Amino acid sequence: MPLRLSNICRSFGDKQVLCDFSMEVPEGERACILGPSGGGKTTLLNIIAGLILPDSGEVELPEGKISYIFQENRLLPWLTAEENIVAAAGCDKQAARRWLEAVELGNEAKSYPDEFSGGMKQRLNIARALAFDSAVILMDEPFKGLDPELRERIIMRTDEYCRNRTVILVTHDRSECEMMKCIRIYEM
Amino acid sequence: MSADRRGKIKQFTIKAAVAALWLVLWQLVCIIVNMELLVVSPLTMLRRLTELAATGEFWLCSLGSLGRITEGFLLGSVTGAVLAMLCHQFSFAREFFSPAIVLIKSTPVASFIILALVWLTGQRVPVFISFLMVLPVVYGNVSQGISEVDPKLLEMARVYGMNRKKRVTKIYIPSVLPYMMAACRTALGLSWKAGVAAEVIGVTKDSIGRKLYYSKIYLETADLFAWTAVVIIMSIALEKTFIWAMGAIGKKFHLVRRENNAASVK
Numbered sequence: 001m002p003l004r005l006s007n008i009c010r011s012f013g014d015k016q017v018l019c020d021f022s023m024e025v026p027e028g029e030r031a032c033i034l035g036p037s038g039g040g041k042t043t044l045l046n047i048i049a050g051l052i053l054p055d056s057g058e059v060e061l062p063e064g065k066i067s068y069i070f071q072e073n074r075l076l077p078w079l080t081a082e083e084n085i086v087a088a089a090g091c092d093k094q095a096a097r098r099w100l101e102a103v104e105l106g107n108e109a110k111s112y113p114d115e116f117s118g119g120m121k122q123r124l125n126i127a128r129a130l131a132f133d134s135a136v137i138l139m140d141e142p143f144k145g146l147d148p149e150l151r152e153r154i155i156m157r158t159d160e161y162c163r164n165r166t167v168i169l170v171t172h173d174r175s176e177c178e179m180m181k182c183i184r185i186y187e188m
Numbered sequence: 189m190s191a192d193r194r195g196k197i198k199q200f201t202i203k204a205a206v207a208a209l210w211l212v213l214w215q216l217v218c219i220i221v222n223m224e225l226l227v228v229s230p231l232t233m234l235r236r237l238t239e240l241a242a243t244g245e246f247w248l249c250s251l252g253s254l255g256r257i258t259e260g261f262l263l264g265s266v267t268g269a270v271l272a273m274l275c276h277q278f279s280f281a282r283e284f285f286s287p288a289i290v291l292i293k294s295t296p297v298a299s300f301i302i303l304a305l306v307w308l309t310g311q312r313v314p315v316f317i318s319f320l321m322v323l324p325v326v327y328g329n330v331s332q333g334i335s336e337v338d339p340k341l342l343e344m345a346r347v348y349g350m351n352r353k354k355r356v357t358k359i360y361i362p363s364v365l366p367y368m369m370a371a372c373r374t375a376l377g378l379s380w381k382a383g384v385a386a387e388v389i390g391v392t393k394d395s396i397g398r399k400l401y402y403s404k405i406y407l408e409t410a411d412l413f414a415w416t417a418v419v420i421i422m423s424i425a426l427e428k429t430f431i432w433a434m435g436a437i438g439k440k441f442h443l444v445r446r447e448n449n450a451a452s453v454k
Contacts, residue, residue, distance in 0.1 A: 049347050050346075051343050051346065051347070065349060067347070068347045068348075070340075070344065074340050074343070074344040076358060076359065076362070078362040079358070087350070087354065087358045088345075088348040088350065090348075
């Protein structure tokens with residue numbers, strides 16, 4: 001079943017953020033949403049995740065769970081990197097370590113998020129979303145704050161681990177869309 | 189010597205110097221007043237405390253008061269926390285219990301003690317009074333803690349399908365724990381003050397309060413000072429033990445950071 005949004009509208013007070021927005025992403029395919037800040041990209045992802053309801057329009061989702069790489073990392077500060085993944089993704093510690101290694105945080109399994117730089121927190125955020133056995137991955141500026149070389153490697157691995165999952169990528173950077181092999185591009 | 193150790197030694201030295209300064213001031217006041225009926229010297233108090241500590245009755249009274257006040261404190265803490273959770277979950281519970289909490293907070297403790305003397309047996313009065321003092325403090329802090337849980341973390345839990353048990357243990361309890369610990373610190377002092385006051389008014393058998401009452405009747409100022417020192421020492425010891433126990437439980441169940449615990453405990 002494809003991910004389908006039909007005529008979505010959403011306002012916050014007097015400000016209309018989304019107006020009659022529609023998109024369709026077949027199962028296992030990738031879409032990229034480009035646009036300036038305040039254009040409603042995060043609101044759209046929150047609607048898909050079920051965190052907010054649209055004022056009007058319909059949302060149809062593929063079978064299965066959703067994982068979300070939030071723009072603000074939303075990590076649990078009292079848990080280590082490894083425990084953060086276990087708590088959210090429901091996997092065991094060994095699997096959590098493998099996911100940490102995938103984002104080059106293998107040596108930081110026992111470290112706490114407040115010991116991490118912004119980029120490291122973001123990689124943990126990515127690892128948590130990848131570790132969660134989901135059919136759809138929502139990504140809100142997932143590679144922001146990563147230095148260029150590392151960013152390239154993380155994008156390549158994210159691309160690899162997202163195989164067969166439906167991906168909705170929100171970004172300012174068109175090159176990220178290309179590297180993540182997004183077939184559909186929506187401009188907002 | 190590491191910077192950390194040097195810092196600790198410096199901190200200890202400052203604390204010791206401040207304590208010594210207060211002792212000197214106390215001694216000066218004692219010399220100026222020059223009447224042991226009004227103020228006894230630190231040395232007299234210490235001598236009397238040593239004499240008292242050598243008797244079995246001292247330990248019976250001290251442990252009796254400690255047991256009653258700890259019981260009241262624990263009952264008040266658990267009830268306050270459970271009530272706060274209930275009120276967060278059910279608005280009817282919040283509406284129902286709010287007036288009772290306001291009433292407890294604004295009623296003078298002496299009124300409660302006198303009422304409790306009518307309702308309960310002497311031994312239970314300090315327990316009840318400690319309970320009443322702790323309940324609104326813990327309730328208020330835990331309620332605040334629950335209402336300030338980061339909604340973004342709750343959204344994350346929702347997206348990742350964390351069940352209720354996980355949300356409680358991984359988000360709510362760690363978020364509320366610093367508020368609970370702050371409440372317990374305040375409430376412990378209150379429960380000692382009010383509990384001992386209840387023992388004094390109720391002349392509870394085998395209690396520090398009864399000893400304080402007799403010190404007043406027989407104008408034994410040295411005894412009054414010595415028993416007051418016992419209350420202060422036990423109150424501090426109980427607070428330290430409780431905070432240590434909460435921290436240890438928090439660490440064991442991954443509710444607070446394992447190292448640098450202070451960073452996550454307000």
